[in-house]
Amino acid sequence: MNEQRLQQTNARLDCIDSLLNQQTPLCYQGGMHVGIDLGTADIQTVVVDDNGYPIAAFLDWADVVRDGIVVDYFGACQIVRQQLDKVEARLGVRPTHAITSYPPGTDPQISINVVESAGIEVSQVIDEPSSVAAMLEIHQGAVVDVGGGTTGTAIIKDGQLQTSLDEPSGGRHVSLTIAGGLGISYEDAEQKKRQGDQTIAPLAKPVIEKMADIVANHINGHQPAAIYLTGGGTLVAGFEAVFQQQFPQIPVVPFSKALYLTPLAIASYGLNGARHD
Structure with a gap:
């Protein structure tokens, strides 16, 4: 893009x-x-x-x-x-x-x-991820869509969709982890997550790493030129950094209003x- x-x-x-x-x-x-x-x-x-x-x-x-x-x-x-x-x-x-x-x-x-x-x-x-790939006119890349319950990946090659996969793990899982780690209600954990509270980054990191592992499996055998992050789940504090660490050779492209x-x-x-x- x-x-x-x-x-x-x-x-x-x-x-x-x-x-x-x-x-x-x-x-x-x-x-x-x-x-x-x-x-x-x-x-x-x-x-x-x-x-x-x-x-x-x-x-x-x-x-x-x-x-x-x-x-x-x-x-x-x-x-x-x-x-x-x-x-x-x-x-x-x-x-x-x-x-x-x-x-x-x-x-x-x-x-x-x-x-x-x-x-x-x-x-x-x-x-969902294919719609984002189409709008962004991606020629070679992977769109990672992290919603409340799932992480989906659309892999694009030569402007064509190669495969689109989805697995259960999303923002809801992050909120549950935050709630358990801080001893607060799920609703309060949701608010901290939506507000981009940087203090929750250490708690959210293991869940984000799991999402990165899911995406690594999705793109195995492919060589995306970049990974594009979409969905409200990608706005969790520390998300982009975890993905960039997981994929050091692939540019990770975030969007500030990815929701x-x-x-x-x-x-x-x-x-x-x-x-x-």
Whole structure:
């Protein structure tokens, strides 16, 4: 990925951060591309215009998905419906189509069912790390997507997806370790993790090292030119340093607002297909 693409992506992530959960009406007329990401720790809806620039973004922390499996179907459907209501309030029009995603190795129909329960048609579905690889236009590399419950890796060679793998180990495991190590509640551990508290780095390190081992197995036999870190789990204090130590010969590329990278990529995937209003 070239430097211009990296800067563009970071600027769009900053934009999402600035407009997150804003329902202030926006005078907008044009195409829209809706991405809905059903994560283990949160559900996000991001809308981009025909140029890929974010115009609406909503996030709800939720405990409705575990390792790619919806454990609270009604709760997931309700959140998606509410976020689409907020999109309508902001943009003045109800989206009719959306793109969604799924962790590699899980059934994509689960995500499709949840999204379509909100009365919107799923136009495309793609696995999470592959959506990021497509948006970043990676020619040779590996995208590591660390969510709340899983670590997924998409390996790209000559611009084509070679394989996409996923294993249980994510931000939830970090929070459990922090909670146990500090003798605090899981909720308090989550807050420390989300705030980037540097004091938790020693506690989180063994879990991050396990994730690095998972990725090492995923890329075994491949030679990625770089490793791109996405997902809220990669924002844990010390994450990038552990990965760079594990892969000293491979550049590790972080994103400061990586929590929003996957839903942005899902929405942006629509730019490659038909445009829907």
